[in-house]
Amino acid sequence: MSATETFYEVIRRQGVTRRSFTKFCSLTAASMGLGATGASNVAHALETNPRVPVIWMHGLECTCCSESFIRSAHPLVKDVVLSMISLDYDDTLMAAAGHQAEAILAETKEKYKGKYILAVEGNPPLNEGGMFCIDGGRPFVERLKWMAQDAAAVIAWGACASWGCVQAAKPNPTQAVPIDKVITDKPIIKVPGCPPIAEVMTGVVTFITTFGRLPELDRQGRPQMFYSQRIHDKCYRRPHFDAGQFVEQWDDQNAREGKCLYKMGCRGPTTYNACSTVRWNNGVSFPIQSGHGCIGCSEDGFWDNGPFYERLSNIHQFGVESNADRIGVAAAATVGVAVAAHAAITALSRVAVKRDDKAPPAVK
């Protein structure tokens, strides 16, 4: 059997029916918001593309990205690993260790030159000659750059690889840096979050293996399909925000009625992520639904934008219902203005975020 077998051939030989395959394609397409034509594209791609070798490296991190990845419900991570990609190196899951593990890196570089995906969880520290993170007796940063040289593309998993995350919070004692500071000549897809949502992670991987190209990225390098709107834009508690109905204290009556958490420090209004739509762990909930504000974990530098329970000071809120009482017949117009104003604020805050990809979101 050749190594360039297609995904479709593999799963057919593994006993998956054509019918199940089609259903899988539809679900995958639906999870990415691609609709019916998307499903046929998914099917076509999986029928004709080989399994892509993936090298998953770990720097300074906590392994929450790997843990999130294995939570994927659609597709199941079992199917991703057995049938969709070839996860040839992943410190967390691989059988081999030591020399046998290291040999895989060298082999992949040579055999799949320019054809493998490098997925990076965590980031390299630069202080102490890089020896705050040692891999095979050498600085992790060296090995990372070495594997990046021959990769087709690089995925930056999570806040660590994308922005630096907790070890890069002030004063960043190890000088941990996001991977785009040391890999400068390859396309890098940033999939931020601490961790990213499981189905967003598998969605990004599937997109690449399915369409044979990288997803559309925003100016910060994030897939725009998952990261182009704020949690606030799609939050089911948004009507309470607009109506001025807020939780004032933990476990108060408004908390028990599921009102807006903005006054408790919620970062939903400044955080670009899919939590309020895809939700977590196969759609069971997301932080706001379970009573705690968003801490903004997919945003650059979010650790230094705290304290987390301090309310965002420059978010305007419209009080649609209180205005309706006051303004009466003008309410309809007010809503119209509110919508326009809201769109403008969204646009402004996006511009502010884009102004400098190292600056914290323009909220404080």
Place this chain on the structure above:
Amino acid sequence: MTVQTPNGFTLDNSGKRIVVDPVTRIEGHMRVEVNVDEQNVIRNAVSTGTMWRGIEVILRGRDPRDAWAFTERICGVCTGTHALTSVRAVEDALQIRIPENANSIRNIMQLTLQVHDHIVHFYHLHALDWVDVVSALSADPKATSALAQSLSPWPLSSPGYFRDLQGRLKKFVESGQLGPFKNGYWGSKAYRLPPEANLMAVAHYLEALDFQKEIVKIHTIFGGKNPHPNWLVGGVPCPINVDGIGGVGAINMERLNYVTEIIDRSIEFTNQVYLPDVAAIGSFYKDWLYGGGLSSQSVLAYGDIPEHANDYSAANLALPQGAIINGNLAEVFPVNLRDPLEIQEFVAHSWYKYPDETKGLHPWDGVTDPHYELGPNAKGTKTNIESLDEGAKYSWIKSPRWKGHAMEVGPLARWIVGYAQNKPEFKEPVDKLLKDLGLPTSALFSTLGRTAARALECQWAADKLKHFQDKLIATIKAGDSSTANVDKWEPKSWPSEVKGVGFTEAPRGALAHWIKIKDGRIDNYQAVVPTTWNGSPRDPNGNIGAFEASLMNTPMADPTQPLEILRTLHSFDPCLACSTHVMSPDGQEMAKVTVR
């Protein structure tokens, strides 16, 4: 050269040196070097934590109410346990009392972690040390079915099921793209299972991968997401509203039913899959009783899972607390985390500097000053290590000691303490398992014992989940729905200077955080975590830590394949990101710090 350690091991570094770096199927980065004699028996072991992140220094000056989120990111595998330890430390410092429901929900979240972590550890991080995936290809599906059905009523056990799975596996292997199974040690003499047991175990590897994502939904319900659910100083963030307006936005009947259903399935999976698998695999390895290390002499447990809120005394904790030293199970010592003389950390062999490295420091008074250097007998260079010099500094992990003793922590330590205390819920399952396998009590002190204790604990935790779910519902039924105490939420209500300690039993062992709060801000934060205990390098007196001790005197089938080393190290479920981030109050004098 032969050296006798004070804790009873004879180290001989004259034989061939074997280096394993990276050690895989763990959390974080780790290296191990061993010397083997002419019979390929390990006579010297050197374990090294190879990463450091410095999270405590990052915490200094921040809002103590935020600390749970930072410390939660110490580890994404044991996700939540650091957050729980942190909120307990802050509440201890500020004397905040939490509602009974918050205690029940926290226990449910902590026990959910135990169940999830133990299952994922056994199947996805540890099983490949015992199970030969390639051997499963030659299994007879009918015989596999008979084996599975003789062990358990678990329904996925028909000959057709195993035949289909074997077919899928065969085609996967034949594709030439072996993915995570690439370059494994398949065919090694160190594997002892018959093909049928291997096939059954591979089936359960995949089933466990599917099932583990269900268990964590309990975290998602109460904490909004997993990994890294949300916590709250003073209680839990999720309100309860079972019968009022807007209840659909809170913990309500639907949510409670969801949790109950997951608990029932977790109990079922543990009883019908995990435990029978461990017993079956154990029966084929029951004469491979290496890896005991420190477990037969020095073990430590802080205890956890308070039955009633706000009482952290040993009598109120469902998981046992105590220390055993010198192998004397007849005497279990109490443990006091506040006593400056009990828990101390040493750095003589760690990449940090102390003013006096012959002495240890209690976490409240710790000093951390990173100081990376290799000893004179190391081979290679500072950025290209060929082999380390264990006579000098050789790890990013410090050496914590309890009254000077190197201790093992973790499920086996907890169960030995519970066993020594004659607690039936710990003693009876151990005695039953040993009897079923025809093994003496001493067999518990082994790699296999560590793996078995984890499985028994998973079963225990799943049952306890039910207990606290019932208790939560009973308390709500009695009219108490409160989940948070906000009396001391505002920093202006706090004293100007306080200190506290919080502890838990993480899946990997005893975990504690020490905090000092000054003028509403964190003045000092210290975490001493399970893998710091187990993975510690030598101390100034030469005592070796639990990892190193456990590798001693183990024969290797083939020294070019580190299978036995991995098997024993994995039995501890190492978590290196946890163990190597320690930073301290007076560590400001860090010449190499770059402020970004």
